[in-house]
Amino acid sequence: MTTTDIRIAVNGATGRMGHRQHLVRSLLALREQGGVPLGDGRTLRPDPVLVGRDGGRLAALAARHGIERWSTDLDAVLADPDVEVYFDAQATSARPAALRRAIAAGKHVYCEKPVAGRYADALELARLARAAGIRHGVVQDKLFLPGPRKLKRLVDEGFFGSVLSVRGEFGYWVLEGDREPAQRPSWNYRAQDGGGMAADMFPHWEYLLRELFGPVRSVQARLATHIDRRWDERGRSYEATADDAAYAIFELEGGAVAQFNSSWAVRVYRDELLELQVDGTDGSAVAGLRHCRAQHRSATPRPVWDPDGPAAEDFRAQWREVPDAPGDGDNAFRAQWELFLRHVALGTPWHHDLFAGARGVALAEAGHRSSREGRRLPVPEPAP
Structure with missing residues (x-):
């Protein structure tokens, strides 16, 4: 050796x-x-x-x-x-x-x-x-985190059947910096310095969707700057010129539709900062960064809409945890x-x-253009 x-x-x-x-x-x-x-x-x-x-x-x-x-x-x-x-x-x-x-x-x-x-x-x-x-x-x-790794195993095993849709929820409230320091660098909120939600996170969504479910072929996005004034590392006020939220619909090769809400101006009410729900003909799964829960077709209950009374079922209890595999806990x-x-x-x-x-x-750039022009756009595939 x-x-x-x-x-x-x-x-x-x-x-x-x-x-x-x-x-x-x-x-x-x-x-x-x-x-x-x-x-x-x-x-x-x-x-x-x-x-x-x-x-x-x-x-x-x-x-x-x-x-x-x-x-x-x-x-x-x-x-x-x-x-x-x-x-x-x-x-x-x-x-x-x-x-x-x-x-x-x-x-x-x-x-x-x-x-x-x-x-x-x-x-x-x-x-x-x-x-x-x-x-x-x-x-x-993100491909090497436990949650997405578990999703990948489910996909490879054919658990979902035909994947119909993916729903992604990502984000948290980034402090403005006036009362206490922000937990992200100030350049992230200045477009002139390369900041912005779409520029930062759409590359993540591109490789996650491609590796798990298929390439993104088109995007329709709406970008927003919800918090237009923030304070930098020295306590100085500055104008936030970059998007701090991006709402997008991605159409995948094969027909599945992915919806992603990404925001640094949202308060968290979910188990993890990123959650993906995947629905297919044979099963569904909800994965975060670490955990993944699944519900197979054979175990899917028959919910009934009743607006006149409280829900009688514990819907979360009907899902089963996907166990860890070797390597899932690695950084x-x-x-x-x-x-x-x-x-x-x-x-x-x-x-x-x-x-x-x-x-x-390419996906981030198409998302910016889609938001500016208010229309769905194809996503280019770089030729090696």
């Missing part, structure tokens, strides 16, 4: 997602366990190099986690032949330029979504990566990092690439 370090430039590690999910819970966790077994007697151990604009914050973060290398000079890091992978968790507006530089330097690239703010830029990046012959990927973490970001690193080392099958990332941006 041999262990080899793989040096990974992590740009955006001081941000919330870059720090908590990618650095601490993925790369450092994998390093602590000894690395990623490749199945051929070798183990690949992540060796992160922190990259960013604020040297003080980078130095403090590196010291806290025992990381040897950090830099504010991205070009110098990309010029280092020992750096094999570039990972980007910056704000969306900064991502395309940095990815172009990493691709030009011959690094394998992996990044958060959305890949870019514009579909044309996302597609260009995918084609540049393909032409450079590098490995490339985009984070699609979703870490699980995908393991797959990507194996892909880098071995060329194992991988379809969460930059073309997949471009599909998510």
Whole structure:
């Protein structure tokens, strides 16, 4: 058994997602366990190099986690032949330029979504990566969470029969920032900085729907900015110019219809922050991020509409919990990092690439246009 370090430039590690999910819970966790077994007697151990604009914050973060290398000079890091992978968790507006530089330097690239703010830029990046012959990927973490994994098993087992519809409810109340700090960065609510609900979440809905039920072929959306004034990290008032809610109907290949309400201006009255209800001819299921409950045709009761009295049935009690399977409790970001690193080392099958990332941006862009024009629009399929 041999262990080899793989040096990974992590740009955006001081941000919330870059720090908590990618650095601490993925790369450092994998390093602590000894690395990623490749199945051929070798183990690949992540060796992160922190990259960013604020040297003080980078130095403090590196010291806290025992990381040897950090830099504010991205070009110098990309010029280092020992750096094999570039990972980007910056704000969306900064991502395309940095990815172009990493691709030009011959690094394998992996990044958060959305890949870019514009579909044309996302597609260009995918084609540049393909032409450079590098490995490339985009984070699609929701696929690796227990709830969607259970839905996928039900689909693969034919539990639903023909899928008729999907209903998604996502969101929570993001504090305005005046009375207490908001729990999301302020740039998320400024369109000029790449913020917005559709830009952030439609890429998630694209890969979830595609992987579970089929590609999205058309969209009709209505975007809204419900809270038009917020307060930033320094307590300064600013105009919220990005959509904080998106209401959409997606038509899937094969005829199923998916309805998604996504909002940062909604108070939660559901079991989880994301819930998907899937209804099919033979069964239905409701899945959150972790739990999944199902009701088969053979166990479907016969509800009767009676507006004159209280409901006599406990409808929730009629559904059964779908049990966990091995791997369901793993951190979703870490699980995908393991797959990507194996892909880098071995060329194992991988379809969460930059073309997949471009599909998510295409759906977000079509959603914006649909809302502006008030009509249903087709969703382009990027050709590799």
